[in-house]
Structures are given as structure tokens and as C-alpha cells.
Amino acid sequence: MIVLTADSASELFAAACQAVLLNGKLAAPRDLTTTEVVGAHLCLTNPRRRLVAVPPIRMINPAFAVAEALWILSGSDAPWIFDFNDNLRQYADDGVLRGAYGPRIRHWDSGVDQLDAVVRKLTVDRQSRQAVVQIFDPARDHRGYRDVPCTLGYRFFIRQGRLVMHTSMRSQDLWLGFPYDIFATTLLHELMAGWLGVEVGEYHHHVDSLHLYAEHAPAAAECLHHEPAITEMEPIAVAWPSLDAVLAQIISGDGNLSDGTPWDTFSRMLTSYRTWKLGERNLARKLAHDTPGPLGAALVAWYQHLTQPALVSPELA
Numbered sequence: 001m002i003v004l005t006a007d008s009a010s011e012l013f014a015a016a017c018q019a020v021l022l023n024g025k026l027a028a029p030r031d032l033t034t035t036e037v038v039g040a041h042l043c044l045t046n047p048r049r050r051l052v053a054v055p056p057i058r059m060i061n062p063a064f065a066v067a068e069a070l071w072i073l074s075g076s077d078a079p080w081i082f083d084f085n086d087n088l089r090q091y092a093d094d095g096v097l098r099g100a101y102g103p104r105i106r107h108w109d110s111g112v113d114q115l116d117a118v119v120r121k122l123t124v125d126r127q128s129r130q131a132v133v134q135i136f137d138p139a140r141d142h143r144g145y146r147d148v149p150c151t152l153g154y155r156f157f158i159r160q161g162r163l164v165m166h167t168s169m170r171s172q173d174l175w176l177g178f179p180y181d182i183f184a185t186t187l188l189h190e191l192m193a194g195w196l197g198v199e200v201g202e203y204h205h206h207v208d209s210l211h212l213y214a215e216h217a218p219a220a221a222e223c224l225h226h227e228p229a230i231t232e233m234e235p236i237a238v239a240w241p242s243l244d245a246v247l248a249q250i251i252s253g254d255g256n257l258s259d260g261t262p263w264d265t266f267s268r269m270l271t272s273y274r275t276w277k278l279g280e281r282n283l284a285r286k287l288a289h290d291t292p293g294p295l296g297a298a299l300v301a302w303y304q305h306l307t308q309p310a311l312v313s314p315e316l317a
């Protein structure tokens with residue numbers, strides 16, 4: 001069991017790489033060799049520091065991080081997400097990601113919006129222990145599809161005027177998965193705090209199998225010789241009843257919001273990356289340059305990264 005606390009996702013990621021390399025044991029589920037720690041509790045004390053970067057060794061595609069978070073929040077399993085990460089196709093049976101989190105969170109059994117349930121529960125009983133979002137579904141997930149959710153669920157607690165969030169994962173690829181997963185979960189955490197009218201508190205990430213695939217272990221070891229880059233996102237909020245309309249506008253790509261909010265930044269990120277995928281690289285770079293804050297800078301860095309093949313991470317070339 002490892003227990004780690006850090007004030008930024010980058011530091012937490014670097015500390016977890018070190019802990020897995022030091023304490024991990026070999027395991028090879030599905031014949032893929034990993035170094036694994038069984039039992040990890042990773043605590044992020046500032047969930048706005050959600051962007052993982054240990055330059056130049058581990059950079060992420062921030063447009064995919066944003067896209068995936070919005071895709072999940074919108075309750076979708078639509079294939080537009082493949083535009084941002086082609087590698088996800090390998091987990092899809094018949095083109096559908098059966099384990100997609102969004103529909104489970106927003107329309108469990110075609111009915112229950114679990115975010116709405118949590119908002120209502122914690123509005124009525126501020127200290128409730130029943131604010132649960134369930135993702136793993138035995139009725140679907142023991143059927144043999146390729147895509148079995150790695151996240152089992154979330155719990156939320158209001159304590160001392162802050163919202164504390166706990167996530168449980170049965171399986172976490174530290175190198176490829178963690179940076180994107182923590183981006184999405186801490187965004188949900190911060191939005192939920194806003195819907196409940198409290199400050200965002202600590203974020204807890206509980207993982208059963210925290211692992212590094214053999215192909216990523218050398219880079220993870222190299223990370224230990226580099227400084228994690230610490231950036232903090234602007235506070236983000238949206239009224240709960242407006243969430244779906246704001247998400248729909250950003251995802252549709254019908255123009256930027258141009259209102260200077262973090263939602264406008266998200267919209268610009270998606271537009272820039274879609275432009276990149278259309279082959280209009282100079283325009284995509286310009287759009288990234290014009291995107292304010294750490295996300296814009298990370299997208300500029302990602303485009304540089306993509307054009308230096310030796311450094312390209314395997315997820316999104």
C-alpha cells in the first residue's frame with residue numbers, strides 16, 4: 001500500500017512513478033507486463049493544479065484532456081472523442097465504448113442522472129454520506145466486452161465548508177491513464193463544489209492496481225530526474241441547470257464563446273485541435289497561442305512535441 005499527498009497533479013504523478021518503480025512487483029494481466037503496486041491512495045490537496053506535466057519527459061495532449069472531461073460530463077458515448085484520441089478505438093466493440101463513463105453517470109439505466117442526485121442529496125443534507133456516483137455495473141461489465149470501466153465510482157462529502165471527493169479505481173495505468181483521469185475527475189470535483197456553493201477541498205484517488213507498463217518504465221524512471229511543472233487553472237463554474245447547454249455549445253464547435261471564461265478556453269482548445277487534425281497546422285498553432293493560461297501553453301508544447309517524433313508519447317501521435 002502506498003499513500004502519497006501532493007499539492008499538484010504533476011508532483012503526485014512524479015511521486016507515484018517513483019513509488020511504483022521502488023515498490024512495484026511484476027504482474028502481466030492479458031499477457032502485458034507491468035510493474036504494479038496493489039493499493040494506492042493518492043491525495044491531491046489543490047485540485048485546480050490538475051494538469052500533469054514533467055517536461056520534456058511526460059507531456060499530455062491537453063486538448064484530449066479537455067475533450068474527454070467534457071465528453072464524460074455531457075453523458076455521451078459518441079464517437080467524436082476518437083477525433084481527439086485514435087487509440088481509444090482499440091477498446092471499442094462495434095465502434096462503441098461500452099465502458100464509457102458519461103452515460104453511466106448522467107443516465108444510469110436510461111434514467112438516473114447521478115450528478116443531479118448528488119446535488120440534490122447534498123443540498124438537502126449537507127453532511128450526507130450518501131452522495132455516491134456509481135460507474136461499474138456488474139450487469140454490463142461481466143459480459144465480456146473489451147472496455148470495462150477502470151473507475152468504479154465517486155463519493156462526495158461537504159466537510160468544514162469544503163467539498164471532498166473520493167474516486168475508486170480498480171485499475172490505473174499511471175503513465176497513459178492517470179494524467180487524463182485526474183484532469184476529468186478534478187474538473188467534476190470543482191464543478192460539483194460550485195453547484196453546492198462550497199469551496200473545493202481535497203481530492204482522493206484510491207487505486208487497487210496502480211501500474212506502469214514495461215514500455216513506459218524507462219521514461220517513468222527518467223521523470224525522476226526532471227522537475228514537475230506546476231500550473232493552476234483559473235476557477236471554473238457554471239450554474240447546474242446551464243451545464244448541458246454550455247457543454248453542447250463547446251462540443252458542437254459552433255464558434256468560440258469569446259467571453260474570457262475557462263469555458264471559452266476549453267472551446268478554443270477543441271477548435272485548435274480539430275484544426276490540427278484537418279492538417280491546418282499553422283492555424284492550429286496560432287489558435288493555441290491565442291488561448292490564454294496553462295492550457296494554451298500546454299497545447300503549444302504538445303504541437304511542438306508531436307513534430308519531434310523521438311519524443312512523441314504513444315497515445316496520440
Ligand SMILES: O=c1ccn([C@H]2C[C@H](O)[C@@H](COP(=O)(O)O)O2)c(=O)[nH]1
Pocket residue numbers: 029030148149150151171172173174176177178181
Ligand atoms: O480510465 C481509465 C481506463 C483505463 N485505464 C487503463 C488501466 C489498464 O492499464 C487498462 C485497462 O485494462 P484492464 O484493467 O481492464 O485489464 O486501461 C486507465 O488507466 N484509466
